[in-house]
Amino acid sequence: MSVVGTEYVLHKYKSAEIYKKKWNRSITYSEKLIIEDMVKESGMMWTIIQVPMVMELLASSNKGIKKKGTFPSAYKRTVSVGLISCEDIGKLAKMALYNPDDWDKQYFTPMTDKLTPIEQCEILAQARGEIGLWDVNQAPRPVLYLTNPHWARALDTAEEIFEEVDHSRAIRKTKKILPEAVNLREWYEKNGLLGDMDWTESSCILS
Structure with a gap:
């Protein structure tokens, strides 16, 4: 299980056995879906647009992680x-x-650029046990409309969803709860959660 997934299970469910019993899943199934479970309980606003058997796109402003x-x-x-x-x-x-005690209270926070798309990509892959299967694609929106109109429309839709959230109120709440965790990159580096992927590999280069 990933570092993020393991820590989450220990904090939230006290043990992996309790987690598996609670969700009635096999070891493999629970490991792959640990983040999805966190997502379902939180009700937060991060959007994955998926086309099965082909790719997943993480909507992040003008960037996509596929x-x-x-x-x-x-x-x-x-x-x-x-x-x-x-x-x-x-x-x-x-x-x-x-x-972990306050995590279920559904605090909303806006998308962040404190972690770069490639760092988000690494954390996502690490948490899902899918190292090497994710890549980052960056393109201006007009170019994206020419090359991948479906992606561009999906990103537009995702941004419309984000606009409905009261981000300023969310930021104030988040800072009150986690004042020491505002700089996500520093926190992940400090806790060793960025992984040891070789970012010079072709699969990890921003296109």
Whole structure:
């Protein structure tokens, strides 16, 4: 299980055995879906646009994080096209690790650029046990409309969803709860959660 996933289970459920019993899942299934479980309980606002058997796109402002190859999880293959509401993986894990007792209170926070897209990509892959399957794609929106109009429209939709959230109120709440965790990159580096992926590999280069 990933570092983020393991810490989450220990903080939230006290032990992996309790987690597996609670969710009635096999070891493999629970490991792959640990983040999805965090997402379902939080009700936060991070959007994954998925096209089964092809790719996943993480809507993050003008950037997208896409997955290479097919889905390793049958859970994903059952959905043709869908939106999953959740939060940036860094913020979601941060809230679960720092304040497990308050984590279920559905505090909303905006998308952040404190973690770069490639760092978000690494954390997402690490948490899902899918190292090497994710890549980062950055393109201006007009270019994205020319090359991948479906992605561009999906990003527009995701941003419309974010606009409905009272971000200023969310920021104030988050800072009161987690004043020491505002700089996510520093926190992840300090806690060794960015992994040891070789960012010079071709699969990790921003396109």
